Amino acid sequence: MRLAGELLAGDRRALGKAITLVESARADHRTEAVELLQAVLPHTGHGVRLGISGAPGVGKSTFIDAFGNHVIDDGNRLAVLAVDPSSSRSGGSILGDKTRMEELARRPEAFIRPSPAGRTLGGVARRTREAMLLCEAAGFDVVIVETVGVGQSETAVADMVDLFCLLAAPGGGDDLQGIKRGVMELAELVVVTKADGDLLPAANRAAADLRHALHLMRPVHDAWAAQVLSTSSVEGTGLGEVWAAVREHRDTLDAAGALGPMRSEQLRRWLWTELREGLVERFVASAGEQLADAELDVVAGRVLPTVAADHLLKPR
Numbered sequence: 156m157r158l159a160g161e162l163l164a165g166d167r168r169a170l171g172k173a174i175t176l177v178e179s180a181r182a183d184h185r186t187e188a189v190e191l192l193q194a195v196l197p198h199t200g201h202g203v204r205l206g207i208s209g210a211p212g213v214g215k216s217t218f219i220d221a222f223g224n225h226v227i228d229d230g231n232r233l234a235v236l237a238v239d240p241s242s243s244r245s246g247g248s249i250l251g252d253k254t255r256m257e258e259l260a261r262r263p264e265a266f267i268r269p270s271p272a273g274r275t276l277g278g279v280a281r282r283t284r285e286a287m288l289l290c291e292a293a294g295f296d297v298v299i300v301e302t303v304g305v306g307q308s309e310t311a312v313a314d315m316v317d318l319f320c321l322l323a324a325p326g327g328g329d330d331l332q333g334i335k336r337g338v339m340e341l342a343e344l345v346v347v348t349k350a351d352g353d354l355l356p357a358a359n360r361a362a363a364d365l366r367h368a369l370h371l372m373r374p375v376h377d378a379w380a381a382q383v384l385s386t387s388s389v390e391g392t393g394l395g396e397v398w399a400a401v402r403e404h405r406d407t408l409d410a411a412g413a414l415g416p417m418r419s420e421q422l423r424r425w426l427w428t429e430l431r432e433g434l435v436e437r438f439v440a441s442a443g444e445q446l447a448d449a450e451l452d453v454v455a456g457r458v459l460p461t462v463a464a465d466h467l468l469k470p471r
């Protein structure tokens with residue numbers, strides 16, 4: 156397969172083409188994509204997989220732009236992929252747009268890919284997982300999966316990366332910047348952004364509050380206590396510390412023998428997600444009118460959902 160060869164040689168255009176292939180809904184493309192993924196699978200897994208999330212305006216793109224340059228200067232190739240729940244509704248993407256990370260986009264060691272449009276978050280997440288494998292096969296050492304913190308996408312991203320990093324901006328009144336507890340529990344690294352100028356005191360307060368909140372939570376891995384770091388993407392401060400923490404996290408998981416089991420568990424959950432979604436898709440395709448009728452009966456209160464589901468699932 157020519158594309159596989161070009162991809163493994165690290166060609167960025169081949170990587171772009173390969174990702175387009177895994178994003179395609181066409182059946183013949185899917186066959187090719189699966190073949191390609193299987194061919195390159197032995198060349199994946201070495202990368203540092205980093206999830207980055209935060210509310211709109213928290214400074215994600217400015218941070219990834221500055222941080223990414225730092226990571227590249229340290230001798231790495233970096234890919235940025237986006238999981239954007241809004242792309243499943245609007246068909247467009249607000250994340251991963253190249254214009255959001257101008258400096259990074261100019262560097263030959265960087266690859267930036269917007270979120271694929273998809274009907275479901277599950278669909279977007281599957282393609283992003285596959286794109287991540289392709290990036291690793293193309294020799295990218297660090298893959299950042301970016302997501303906007305508005306919905307369930309944080310959980311999906313945390314479940315495909317080695318380290319989930321949450322960005323929090325200073326201010327906003329309440330001490331924890333409105334971050335939901337469930338999201339906070341996923342974070343092993345919290346980065347306070349905009350720690351500069353007039354915002355510096357508020358950034359310091361936010362960092363202290365976040366440290367306190369994280370201290371009370373159960374760690375994701377016993378070997379790693381969540382860290383809170385302050386940065387300014389504008390002044391370029393704290394970026395080296397974040398990169399050092401990311402590498403330290405990887406070393407810690409390696410030393411504890413925790414990376415392999417964690418990734419295996421992620422793969423197992425991915426299999427079950429595929430099974431569940433695949434079964435439902437097939438069922439909906441085969442049920443036809445019976446399903447529509449059952450739905451009418453259920454919403455009208457004539458038939459209980461349990462009874463309707465049981466009836467529909469009976470082998471015909």
Ligand code: GDP
Nearest residue numbers: 210211212213214215216217218349387388389
């Ligand atoms: P995103 O929506 O999370 O991607 O946020 P952006 O990166 O677009 O940043 C939102 C706003 O915060 C922009 O106006 C940025 O200029 C500003 N901003 C981002 N990083 C910093 C920083 O380090 N310091 C300051 N003072 N402002 C920043």
